[in-house]
Structures are given as C-alpha cells and as structure tokens.
Amino acid sequence: MTFNPLQERGIPLDRQLRNWRELNVDPIDPDHSDPYTRCRVIAMNGIEVEAVMFSHQFARHCPDPLVKQQLAEVRYIEAQQQKVVNWLLPGLASVLETTLAYEQVAVDLTAWVARMEPDPYLKQAYQFGVLEDFDHLYRYANLFEMIEHRRAEKIVDGLTEVMPGRPTYLHHRHPIDNVRAPYDRSVTEPISKLHALTIMAAEQQTMNFYMNVGPTYMEPIARQLYQEIGLIEEEHVTHYESLVDPGETWWEMLLNHEYNECYLYHSFMETESDPKVKAVWELHLNMELEHLRIAAELFKRHDGRDPEAVVAPYLPAPVTFEPNKEYVRELLATQIDYTTIGTGYVQEMHERFEKLQASIHGGEKPPSELVIDENRAKSGREYRHQTEGEHPVASLRGIR
Template sequence: MGFNPFKEKGIPIEKQTKPWVELNVKPYDSSTVDPYTRLRGILMNGIEAEAVQFYHNFHRHIDIPELRAQLATLRRIEQQEQKMVNWMIPAEESTLQVTIGYEQLAVDLTAALAQAEQDPYVKAALDFALLEDFDHLYRYANLLAMTDEKKAESIVKQFTEIIPGRPTVIEHCHPVDTVRNFTDRSKTSAQTKLHIETIIAAEQQTMNFYMNIGNRLADQNGRGLYQEIAQIEEQHVTHYGSLTDPRASWFEMAVLHEYNECYMYYSCMQSETDDKAKGVWQMCLENELTHLQTAAEIMKKYENKDPEEMFPDSMPEPIVLKPAKEYVRSILSSQLHYTGDKTKMVPLNMSESQDRYQTFLTTSNDDFAPSQKVVQDCINSQGEDYRVETEGPHPADILLSRRDIPDQKSLLEFCKNR
C-alpha cells in the first residue's frame, strides 16, 4: 500500500499556528543552493498562494457561518506556510535573478508534467505552453546578461538549456483562441486533475509576480519585456484554467486543492537534497494532511459525498523536477510552428483563425516588441545573443544564428511553411 493522505496522521489544526521566529526562516545561500531546491520553493509558494486565493473565493460564495469560520482557520495556516516558503529566497537575489528561477521552473515543471500526463489533450496543452516559457527564459537571460554581473547559467547551472523557444513575438494570440476544452471530472484520472491544479498554480503565481514587479526595473526596455511576457502568462492561466471542470462544487474543489498540496509537498520531500528545506516540506505536509481531512469532513457533511472516491488508494507517482533537455528539444523540433485556434493547438498552416491571429499580432506588436529588442540590444553590445547550448546547435534553422534575429514576418513565413 502506498501513501494515502486520507489515512495518514497530520498535525492537529490547533497546533499549527507558528510564532514569527519559526516563520521568518533563514534564506538559502544563493551561491550554493541546489537549483531544484530553489525551484521547489518557487513552486510551493505558487501552490500555497493558489490555496489562499481559492479559500477567499470559497468564503465569499457561502452563507454558512460555521463553514466560513472553518475556512478562515484553514486560510490563515495556508498564509503562514506561504510566508515560510517564500521567505526562503534571499534578498541578495535581484528581481531579474528570481525571474530566471521562475522561468526555469516553468520549463522543467511543465516538461515533468507533460511526460507523466496520459490525457492526450492535456499533454498537448502542456507541450504548447512549454515552448513559450522556454523562450521567456531565453529573453530574460539576455536582459540579465546586459544588466547584471551574474549570468543566468550560474542560476540554472547545467540543468536547463537557454536557447530560443517559440519566439515571444509570435506567441500573442487573440483571447478567443486561448480558451481550451474542459476535462470531465467523472472520467479524468486523479493524476491528470493534480497536474492541472499544479500547472495553474505555478503559472498564476508567475503571472501575479510579473504583474507586481515588472515596474521595478529602471531599464525601459526591461520594463517592456515584463509587460509583454506578463501578457503571455495571462494567456497561459486562461489556457490551463480552461481545463478544469467548471461543474465541480466548491466542496469538491476544496478537497482537490488540499489533496494536491499533500501530493506536491510529498513530491518535494522525495527528491529534496537540502535537509533544512526538506524539514519545511515535511512540516507543511503534516499540516496539509489535516487540512485535507478537514475538507473531506466538510464535503461529507454538506454534500453527503465520500471524497475518497475521487482518488485512488494511494497517491500517484511523485512529480520530480529534473533536467528535461532532450524532451524540450523534441517538442521544439516538432511544435515550434503551432498556434492557438479556438480550443485547438495546431500548426499555423492548419489554423482556421490565421487572419484573426495575424491581425492581433500586428496590433499588439505594432512593428516593435520588447522581447525582440532585448535580444537585439544584447547582440549589439556583446556581439551575439546569450545562450547556454549544452546539447548542440538549435534544431530550427531560422533560430540558429546568434548574431541576428528573425523578424515577425520571417517567423510567420517559417511557421506557415512547416
């Protein structure tokens, strides 16, 4: 029998409130930290922030005083956990350095989920956005190369390549082409539901991060880059958020959120190499076991349903963050030319929405895109763009050169002819 969070014993809720001295954790050492310890912290910050936001919305849509009080208690502990996890990041890391971590997480997490995903449509959604986040890492790394003594390779180490993905300048889709089909919760596996919950939380946290810190850069083009990529993150949250079944009740969603927190903290524990961080994951897991069991009792009381029927007898295999260079390159080779077409993700030459897409691109970019300029500026100042190519030259001919960048028109022609 594997790990079943409904059966495990957690910390009683009345013993979960922590004093400030325990919450205000000592940050990791950015010069020695394992990159995946950093990424697990960013990921679990997003998972916790999603839980807090969910419970606020749940609270606003019910009129049962006893239940509102229970949710307030759960929400307060989730807030504590979020602060503890997020405070692991040291102040010495600049906004842009932290951003490199966010995008490395987006790449390696999405790749991990996609490789484990068995639903073809959900996997296609993951692969589609993977190439866009991969390009964001490249754009931010070029900005960092011009503005900071610390280079992106010192942050991502040897684990993640930094080369162009689907260029950000052609990622901008009309909003109607970012809404996907929702999954049927009565037929979808628990593992798929957990994958969707996880990627929504991670992408939403990235969107929120950029919404709030993009104006902290002094460089005008850097500010523009955050604006542009933040708009793509909005697309991604819509893209992934569409996959959830809107017919689920608040009680079902609460149980799923809590189960996913248990699943992700359990996953973090399985691969964590830092004893201090592992202790945080274990403590939070023990808290979340109680939260899940509380949410389960609430569902039984108010809906007369057994939440354990939603899940297998033991958790799915843990999600482990690890290098995914070969997988990313395989998707880059086969799907660089894809775009959104209503609920589909298709090659541009097969899209029924080409005119709408190109009109929206022209309006958005208006002959200028910060994501293009930041790379051109790097080429102008350093003679070539910034890359970390560990697996050979770029698989797409149009993106091979390090001394010039293809414009929007050339990129669209390339995509149409694939």
C-alpha cells in the same frame, strides 16, 4: 510504499499556529544550493498562494457562516505556510535572478507534467505551453546579461538549456483562442486533476510576480519585457485554468486543492537535497494532512459523496524536478510553429491570430525582440547556452 493521505493523521489545527521566531526561516544560499531546491520553493509558493486565493473565493460564495469560519482558520495557517515557503528565497538574489528561476520552474515542471500526463489532450496543452516558457527564459537571460553582466547558466546550473523556443512575439493570441476544453471530472484520472491544478497555480504565481516587479525597474527595456511577458502569463493562466472541469462543486475543488498540497509537499520531501528545506516540507505535509481531513469532512457533509470517489486512494509517483533537455528539444523540432484556434491547435496562422498580432505589435518590434537586438549591440552577440549541438530547428525555421 504507498501513502494514502486520507488515512494519515496530521498535526491538529489548534497546534499549527506558529510565532514570529518559528516563521523566521533561514533562506537558501543562492550560490551554493541546488537550483532545483529553489525551483521547489518557487513552485510551492505558487501552490500556497493558490490555496489562499481559492479559499477567499470560496468564502465569498459561501452563505454558511460556520463554513466561512472554518475556511478562515485553515486559510490563516495556509498564509503562514506561504510566508515560510516564499521567505526561503534569499534576499541576496536579484529580481532578474529570481525571474530566471521562475522560468526554470515553468520549463522543467511543465515538461515533467507533460511527460507524465496520461490524457493526450491535456498533454498537448502542457507541451504547447512549455515551448513558450522556454523562450521566455531565453529572453530574460539576454536581459540578465545586458543589465547585470552575468550569465544565466550560473543560475540554472546547466540543468535547463537557454536558447530560443517558440518566439515570444508569436505568443500573443486572440483571448478566445486561449480557452481550452476542460477535462471531464467524471472520467478523468485523478493525476490529471492534480497536474492541471499544479501548472495553473505555478503560472498564476508567475503572472502575479511579473505584474508586480516589472515596474520596479528603471531600464526601459526591462520594464517593457516584463510588461510583454506578463501579458503572456495571463494568457497561460487562461490556458491552464480552462482545463479544469467547471462542473466541480466548491467542496470538490476544496478537496482537490488540499489533496494536491499533500501530494506536492510529500513529493518535495521525498526529493529534496537540502535538509533544512526538507524539514519545512515535512512539517507542512503534516499540517496539510489535517487540512485535507477537514476538507474531506466538509465534502462528505455537503457534497454527500465519499472522498475516495474523487481523489486517488494513494499518492502518485513524486513530482520530480529534473533535466528535460531531450524532451524539450524534441518538442522544438516538431511543435515550434503551433498556435491555437478555438480549443485546438494548428500549424498555420489564421485571420484572428494575424489581426491580433497586427494590433498588439502595431508594425513595431516587440520588447522580446528588442532585448535580443540591444544585447547583441552591447555584448557583441546574443546570449544563449546549450549543452551540445546546434539549436534543433534553427536551420529549418529561421529562429535566431
């Protein structure tokens, strides 16, 4: 059955404000809930944070006080939604446990988007990024074992493999080589715009999370690893945000943001296994339908176009968290040695890349390599977990 969010009516805005009791949601159980429920929570938190920050940026560039007031009204509700979503995460979980879940989101959400993306250039951008997030999961898993003496497969539940990807130290590139070519808003499929917004928001939230939690650790290797991967997440945000056509008007961007929130809440409502969390997705979808209606009215009034000319007439197939083991292994076997140059990709190191590598590493081992060495020294081995067989490229590339 098709679902056209532009034709649906949600909860009126003046009935969306919630009190403290309503905002005080019960968190998920970290030991018994579906790991993909936690992934949906983390992903949706990133989407809500992006909604709030985009609205603030829009307001800072908007001279119309009435529009600024309307943005502020919706933004306050979005801020409440973000608090509810993020507060679904359990306080019992450690920061490192949540970090592993963040990287599971990055791997399986980006891999799913890459599989579904119709544009070859955009697909390549997601394929490139997922191999780096995959390696981050492996590095944090070793830190997790070393500090908390726990195994990452208990967190990711065997749904996502934990083994080396493109080595993290190779992710440091010259900043200009992180800027991709944008899609063309006049011809790009609506689903491609939603994919770009989704992955950009997810990576942005990961960047924010690492920059804030990293210095809270006492262990030097933990502080160093969060610092290194936090820098790479900034590269990833640059990588994904540059895919969005900068020619989109503020009204068009607002419409796309609200439509994407409807799409994701509807997707997660359709695929959620936890009834209490599903109820949150359903409630927020009904709120977002009204936010989308407001954005569509602003778009028609100020942009002078029909919203159906920009967004899809009905929601695409639901975004689905599911294992992507074979897909990621295929990418490991064929693209592990890729890097970027300009807006493209190459399989050879080039002068600009090598110069940046020499500058950032300074002839020393980076934290992402030291964490493997330290865990091997402490545990007698490095940590990895895969479902079957050997690492698909270990013998060919000399990967750990």
